[in-house]
Amino acid sequence: MDPSSYRPAPGQIPTSPGVYRFSDEHGRVVYVGKAKNLRARLSSYFQDLANLHPRTQTMVTTAASVDWTVVGTEVEALQLEYSWIKEFDPRFNVKYRDDKSYPSLAVTLNEEFPRAQVMRGPHRKGVRYFGPYGHAWAIRETLDLLLRVFPVRTCSAGVFKNARQVGRPCLLGYIGKCAAPCTGKISAEDHRALAEDFCEFMAGRTGPYVKRVEREMKQAAQAMEYEKAARLRDDLAALTRALEKNAIVFGDGTDADVIALAEDELEVAVQIFHVRGGRVRGQRGWVTERVEDVDTADLVEHFLQQLYGEQRGEAVPREVLVPALPADTAALSEWLCELRGAKVEVRVPQRGDKKSLQETVRRNAAQALNLHKLRRAGDLTARSLALQQLAEALDMDTAPLRIECYDISHLQGTEVVASMVVFEDGLPRKSEYRRFAIKTFEGQDDPRAMHEVLTRRFRRYKSDLARDAAGDAAADAEGADGAEHTGPIDPETGKPKRFAYPPQLVVVDGGQPQVAAAMRALEEAGVVDVTVCGLAKRLEEVWVPGEDDPIVLPRSSGEALLMLQRIRDEAHRFAITYHRAKRSKAMTASALDDIPGLGETRRKAVLAHFGSLKRLRAARIEQITEVPGIGRATAAAIVAALATRAPAAPAVNTATGEIMEDDDVAGADDGVGAADEAVPVVPPRQEPAGGSVELAQP
Numbered sequence: 001m002d003p004s005s006y007r008p009a010p011g012q013i014p015t016s017p018g019v020y021r022f023s024d025e026h027g028r029v030v031y032v033g034k035a036k037n038l039r040a041r042l043s044s045y046f047q048d049l050a051n052l053h054p055r056t057q058t059m060v061t062t063a064a065s066v067d068w069t070v071v072g073t074e075v076e077a078l079q080l081e082y083s084w085i086k087e088f089d090p091r092f093n094v095k096y097r098d099d100k101s102y103p104s105l106a107v108t109l110n111e112e113f114p115r116a117q118v119m120r121g122p123h124r125k126g127v128r129y130f131g132p133y134g135h136a137w138a139i140r141e142t143l144d145l146l147l148r149v150f151p152v153r154t155c156s157a158g159v160f161k162n163a164r165q166v167g168r169p170c171l172l173g174y175i176g177k178c179a180a181p182c183t184g185k186i187s188a189e190d191h192r193a194l195a196e197d198f199c200e201f202m203a204g205r206t207g208p209y210v211k212r213v214e215r216e217m218k219q220a221a222q223a224m225e226y227e228k229a230a231r232l233r234d235d236l237a238a239l240t241r242a243l244e245k246n247a248i249v250f251g252d253g254t255d256a257d258v259i260a261l262a263e264d265e266l267e268v269a270v271q272i273f274h275v276r277g278g279r280v281r282g283q284r285g286w287v288t289e290r291v292e293d294v295d296t297a298d299l300v301e302h303f304l305q306q307l308y309g310e311q312r313g314e315a316v317p318r319e320v321l322v323p324a325l326p327a328d329t330a331a332l333s334e335w336l337c338e339l340r341g342a343k344v345e346v347r348v349p350q351r352g353d354k355k356s357l358q359e360t361v362r363r364n365a366a367q368a369l370n371l372h373k374l375r376r377a378g379d380l381t382a383r384s385l386a387l388q389q390l391a392e393a394l395d396m397d398t399a400p401l402r403i404e405c406y407d408i409s410h411l412q413g414t415e416v417v418a419s420m421v422v423f424e425d426g427l428p429r430k431s432e433y434r435r436f437a438i439k440t441f442e443g444q445d446d447p448r449a450m451h452e453v454l455t456r457r458f459r460r461y462k463s464d465l466a467r468d469a470a471g472d473a474a475a476d477a478e479g480a481d482g483a484e485h486t487g488p489i490d491p492e493t494g495k496p497k498r499f500a501y502p503p504q505l506v507v508v509d510g511g512q513p514q515v516a517a518a519m520r521a522l523e524e525a526g527v528v529d530v531t532v533c534g535l536a537k538r539l540e541e542v543w544v545p546g547e548d549d550p551i552v553l554p555r556s557s558g559e560a561l562l563m564l565q566r567i568r569d570e571a572h573r574f575a576i577t578y579h580r581a582k583r584s585k586a587m588t589a590s591a592l593d594d595i596p597g598l599g600e601t602r603r604k605a606v607l608a609h610f611g612s613l614k615r616l617r618a619a620r621i622e623q624i625t626e627v628p629g630i631g632r633a634t635a636a637a638i639v640a641a642l643a644t645r646a647p648a649a650p651a652v653n654t655a656t657g658e659i660m661e662d663d664d665v666a667g668a669d670d671g672v673g674a675a676d677e678a679v680p681v682v683p684p685r686q687e688p689a690g691g692s693v694e695l696a697q698p
Contacts, residue, residue, distance in 0.1 A: 003045065107130075153191070
């Protein structure tokens with residue numbers, strides 16, 4: 001729907017703080033937001049659609065009306081916005097939720113005889129919660145250890161009632177892991193005190209209890225009550241093991257939630273570590289679609305609203321450590337203070353242990369986002385949907401079963417290389433990967449390099465076609481058994497190595513210039529049945545030949561855009577890997593040039609022996625003479641030459657900001673110099689971005 005059809009007159013909108021909601025033609029609320037100045041915020045939605053972000057465009061064209069409610073303060077706006085999001089569940093608001101129900105360790109202090117148990121779902125009044133945790137079995141293991149020292153009731157209401165009627169405790173009562181309040185072995189008051197001590201220990205105040213058990217153990221040993229001392233020794237060991245299950249991150253008893261995000265244009269991964277008493281007591285994470293046009297600060301604000309909206313008391317920590325401060329930090333802190341009943345500080349850690357822990361949480365978030373994408377990529381249904389969406393968006397007759405993606409990599413115009421990665425049926429075909437060294441020019445001219453690479457790739461394809469035709473003609477003349485192909489054989493197929501078959505879709509990393517260069521190369525090669533597109537990094541825009549404006553894939557085509565991103569990122573990774581190897585080899589060759597007595601054969605032998613130039617620089621003369629063919633005079637010349645030629649300062653890739661290290665690939669193969677020499681290259685296994693960081697949990 002045209003937003004101008006339901007746009008309110010500017011004079012009707014107040015300038016006060018408030019909460020607004022957009023509704024569709026059926027009255028369903030599709031978006032809820034808040035603003036310090038309602039008139040200024042709502043007016044921003046009713047401008048020219050071309051100036052709005054694609055997500056905002058979709059929202060305002062889906063809506064059919066807008067209304068608002070004026071509030072007195074920004075804190076009231078936060079509360080009302082949270083209430084409306086919870087009530088209406090708008091489709092264009094970011095929702096941090098998943099299909100998991102995270103368990104917590106709960107102590108029912110609202111009962112006459114409090115019970116410790118694993119509990120899920122919304123928090124109940126009068127119940128003390130610890131967690132949430134990733135796995136229920138971890139809670140049960142910790143609880144089993146602590147029942148030696150704090151033998152609180154863990155049985156269900158039915159079991160407890162039956163034990164009271166028969167006057168006999170359950171098995172836990174007999175083995176000392178329950179104080180057996182059901183049979184009157186302990187009074188209700190003493191059992192409640194025991195449950196409260198258990199809660200204090202779980203809350204992080206562990207020191208007094210550990211010291212008390214140590215003191216009682218020593219006293220029992222001095223009194224020669226050795227059985228009691230042995231039991232207390234085992235109790236102390238149980239407490240120690242329970243504490244070891246929680247990673248210690250702060251030594252000052254910090255009570256904080258540490259939050260970090262990993263995001264791209266389509267999705268956001270959020271991780272949170274619950275730190276209580278200086279120990280990580282719980283961990284949770286979500287991956288959600290980025291349906292709003294919001295920055296990191298706004299994402300943090302929305303997350304805190306949904307995380308703490310239903311929490312009260314100590315469930316809200318004293319500190320909330322976030323990656324970016326929301327615009328309304330003061331109002332947000334005041335709202336959290338009301339929920340906790342005490343001061344709550346929201347801040348970004350700048351240094352020290354808290355900064356380090358947040359970096360750990362960020363790596364976990366990056367790993368979660370990467371795993372989420374890999375799971376989606378491995379889903380046959382999702383892959384089929386992505387290919388179909390690509391075909392529709394690019395106006396192709398059939399889904400592109402083979403996709404090739406090209407990327408150019410260089411360092412300020414030096415060591416220009418290119419990569420070609422292949423995806424078949426939505427999965428990488430690494431045996432078909434190719435890499436190119438650009439040798440016809442030097443400089444920062446990505447379109448020219450792209451034109452050269454595609455020209456070489458399809459020239460080789462045409463050459464393969466001609467060779468096959470010649471082979472078929474020879475076979476017809478001499479008989480099928482007499483026709484032989486020449487050249488290297490592919491061990492997988494038993495056929496000559498070649499550029500396989502042409503793709504249905506060619507993707508280039510870049511915008512309009514790179515797409516135009518790629519299309520020109522295909523036209524010059526006489527290839528007319530291959531679709532070309534480019535993926536620009538700025539807004540993940542898809543460029544097609546002959547168009548002045550990019551295609552912005554709608555939200556309904558999210559799988560297609562995710563696949564394009566994954567293919568582009570793989571091509572970029574492969575190109576960077578090859579560029580690093582070429583640059584490292586060039587640095588090594590220049591360092592060993594012109595050394596008397598060291599020719600090409602001996603230079604390769606030395607590099608093969610030590611593995612890298614860095615190790616060769618650190619070697620002594622006696623170690624270098626261990627290389628076959630290297631005498632003491634030549635070894636001394638190598639040491640002298642490397643001592644006078646200082647290693648080059650590490651360069652930074654201008655595209656990625658990464659430092660290009662002189663690593664152990666110094667003696668690697670140069671790779672492809674021309675298309676007719678191309679060989680398949682299987683890249684080394686890469687660890688997922690961000691790495692995986694695991695912390696033990698109770």
